[in-house]
């Protein structure tokens with residue numbers, strides 16, 4: 604099997620590539636990534652010399668590059684996206700371009716090249732948000748996005764399903780909850796807080812700190828993607844989560860405890876605009892249909908993750924200093 608992975612120099616996509624090359628000794632992977640500010644090809648150092656791994660720096664909105672790469676593979680696993688909600692509040696154009704137009708470009712190429720298998724990585728945020736007493740999101744929850752980021756992801760979900768209904772493209776979608784783990788860009792809550800604390804800084808907790816997210820370790824998410832890619836029902840959506848709801852305050856106190864630091868390091872700051880109150884996922888469908896279950900408890904995963912950021916300081920320091928852009932710039936754009 605030859606896979607085209609998009610966004611494989613980002614957090615979840617890089618972890619997926621490492622896992623798949625290790626798990627399937629005959630698989631080949633082409634990683635198409637533009638290396639935006641969120642991409643860091645140094646993350647894929649461990650597979651750089653693997654003859655089954657190819658990196659191409661390019662834009663998923665570029666039909667020429669996309670067409671050529673799609674023609675060479677059996678399946679597409681589409682992670683590439685603008686992924687940070689705060690950025691989408693400041694300027695949402697790149698979100699519409701990459702998440703909507705880029706997904707469309709990939710779908711068109713998959714259709715033109717004989718209806719290639721297409722797995723789309725999406726998010727629970729497309730379902731909007733929940734009040735504390737509402738049932739978790741499931742596959743039939745209507746899309747009610749509330750941020751430009753989640754609206755662009757919801758649009759891409761609809762485009763993917765439209766290619767299934769209209770063109771018979773063999774698609775699947777996973778809508779996953781908040782991921783954490785190694786190689787997450789230090790703009791997201793957990794890596795930002797851990798690295799700020801390691802730098803002696805404070806951690807900015809938005810609003811009252813009581814917004815709830817349903818946390819899943821990145822390896823559990825990627826195991827679910829692997830199951831769906833190989834065994835998922837075509838034309839179906841799978842909700843993926845580990846039933847691990849925590850307030851942002853709980854996450855912060857847990858990190859402080861693991862790092863032996865006090866609550867004086869917390870700084871309550873102005874709330875995020877339109878801040879979704881709570882996400883929660885019912886993953887009953889993938890559990891019963893594909894026999895997937897999360898393997899990593901939150902306590903175990905967060906402990907390992909904090910240890911990873913302590914042990915791999917050079918990785919995130921290069922990002923925070925901007926140094927990583929120099930090694931990214933050694934990759935020219937093109938096929």
Ligand code: NAD
Pocket residue numbers: 609610611612613614615616635636637638639640641642643661662663664681682683684685686687701705724725726727756778779780781782783788
């Ligand atoms: P990330 O921001 O860490 O990585 C995104 C990658 O996509 C980067 O390497 C970036 O360079 C690349 N990219 C961006 N625009 C591109 C373009 N136009 N062409 C080619 N490459 C481009 O994101 P992530 O956290 O790894 O998320 C991956 C996917 O998973 C996204 O689709 C996101 O919506 C989804 N998701 C993320 C989470 C989470 O908690 N992080 C949860 C559920 C779903």
Ligand code: TDX
Pocket residue numbers: 686687688689725726727728780781782790791792793795807808809814815816851875
């Ligand atoms: O500095 C911060 N302070 C803070 O209180 C940051 C960066 C975040 N927060 C809060 C906002 C959220 O309630 O923490 C929570 C998590 O924030 P993010 O890490 O930005 O994630 P979120 O907005 O929940 O979205 C994430 O999960 C779903 C990913 O970024 C998305 O790509 C994914 O689809």
